[in-house]
Amino acid sequence: MSRVAIVTGGTRGIGQAISLALKEMGYTVAANYAGNEEKAKAFTEATGIATFKWDVGDHQACLDGCAAVAEALGPVDIVVNNAGITRDGVLAKMSFDDWNEVMRINLGGCFNMAKATFGGMRERGWGRFVNIGSINGQAGQYGQVNYAAAKSGIHGFTKALAQEGAKFGITVNAIAPGYIDTDMVAAVPAPVLEKIVAKIPVGRLGQAHEIARGVAFFCSDEGGFVTGSTLSINGGQHMY
Ligand code: CAA
Numbered sequence: 500m501s502r503v504a505i506v507t508g509g510t511r512g513i514g515q516a517i518s519l520a521l522k523e524m525g526y527t528v529a530a531n532y533a534g535n536e537e538k539a540k541a542f543t544e545a546t547g548i549a550t551f552k553w554d555v556g557d558h559q560a561c562l563d564g565c566a567a568v569a570e571a572l573g574p575v576d577i578v579v580n581n582a583g584i585t586r587d588g589v590l591a592k593m594s595f596d597d598w599n600e601v602m603r604i605n606l607g608g609c610f611n612m613a614k615a616t617f618g619g620m621r622e623r624g625w626g627r628f629v630n631i632g633s634i635n636g637q638a639g640q641y642g643q644v645n646y647a648a649a650k651s652g653i654h655g656f657t658k659a660l661a662q663e664g665a666k667f668g669i670t671v672n673a674i675a676p677g678y679i680d681t682d683m684v685a686a687v688p689a690p691v692l693e694k695i696v697a698k699i700p701v702g703r704l705g706q707a708h709e710i711a712r713g714v715a716f717f718c719s720d721e722g723g724f725v726t727g728s729t730l731s732i733n734g735g736q737h738m739y
């Protein structure tokens with residue numbers, strides 16, 4: 500039986516590329532999503548990848564959602580914590596809700612998913628977590644105290660859980676993407692984005708599949724000696 504992988508936010512953007520890459524590796528993939536059911540249905544029709552709807556920021560919904568995946572596809576061996584949102588704004592204009600939603604979903608989602616799946620991986624003696632951080636969690640970003648804090652938290656979460664998982668055959672790693680050509684980055688005002696791209700040594704935005712290759716490596720059997728590591732894929736924008 501092939502290993503089962505859950506990719507949160509797995510039907511769009513970077514998550515979609517990750518779902519496809521893991522499927523190509525022969526894994527059975529469950530793509531989690533929180534939004535539009537019609538679009539998720541179209542994704543399944545186009546790719547053959549099953550989709551499951553829940554909010555990763557909701558603890559009970561994660562427990563129930565992961566149980567539904569295990570029931571439908573088998574025990575969960577791999578979790579890619581990719582789901583994330585932005586609520587950008589300078590501190591003076593940022594509401595508590597803007598802060599809290601980003602923390603709840605981007606960082607809380609990692610905790611919720613781990614609570615739902617870590618125990619089973621430990622019992623079976625094999626597991627993979629890949630947490631999608633960000634260059635902005637490493638370097639900070641004007642207008643993103645919420646997002647930078649949540650993503651920075653993901654890097655700490657990764658190193659702590661890696662220490663707990665190591666003796667059970669569970670690796671926990673992070674990827675810190677730079678600016679990738681997705682809807683999230685397209686929402687940055689054009690003049691601001693132009694200035695950001697001008698600072699990327701490679702001279703362009705990244706592509707979602709370039710992040711997915713890194714995730715695929717971390718999720719492979721060959722990646723078993725790599726844990727607590729962060730792979731920066733950012734075109735040289737921040738050398739960490
Ligand atoms: N450094 C210093 N000053 C900056 C700055 C920066 N990086 N960016 C903007 N400013 C300054 C402006 O020059 C301006 O100064 P003055 O008032 O003196 O003229 C002031 O800040 C206000 O700028 P805006 O007009 O842009 O203010 P705003 O309130 O309309 O918008 C903002 C603020 C929402 C933060 C907007 O600048 C923005 O969207 N910035 C981009 C944030 C960003 O990079 N988000 C990443 C999203 S993608 C992602 O997060 C994925 C990932 O992991 C990489």
